[in-house]
Amino acid sequence: MSPITYQFRAVRQGSKARSCCCVLSLALSLLASAFCLRADETPTAAGASEGEKMERQMWADFKAKDWKAVESKIAEGFQSIHPDGARDRAGEISLIERLNLGEFTLSNFKTTVNSDNIVVTYTIAVQETIDQKRLPTKSTPRLSVWKKGTHGWQWICHANLNPIL
Secondary structure (H helix, E strand, O other), X not given: OOHHHHHHHHHHHHHHHHHHHHHXXXXXXXXXXXXXXXXXXXXXXXXXXXXXXXHHHHHHHHHHOOHHHHHHHEEEEEEEEEOOXXXXXXXXXXXXXXXXXXXXXXXXXXXXXXXXXXXXXEEEEEEEEEOOEEOOOOOEEEEEEEEEEOOEEEEEEEEEOOOOO
């Protein structure tokens, strides 16, 4: 064989080695990225328990009729939706103040954390009366959004799918 053929084979083998190194480097980079992304999930877990904790406290405040605590947690731009329509902050506070709660059970929490926002969905079975009208006690889904601001966590949005008679 001529020296040129040996050089060609050496270059070809070197090219294969470089390709393997590139593929290996890329795989290691992706693996390292996966570990970095996995590390960011830790605050989500903490936020998830924080979301459930805030919902449970809000319901405890409703039941105790602690209106000062309730109002302090409701953001100025609050909005809610119920089967009978939408409410702003003042409308929701008015509704909550007419609410009489019996026993309640919160379950099936699912929480999503996105930066300074926590979205919480859950199911509630509750004995509730508004303006002397007993509402259905079957389990119904609810959704709340909490936003972290200068005054801490604020309730910014709520969806109540239980019919108000």
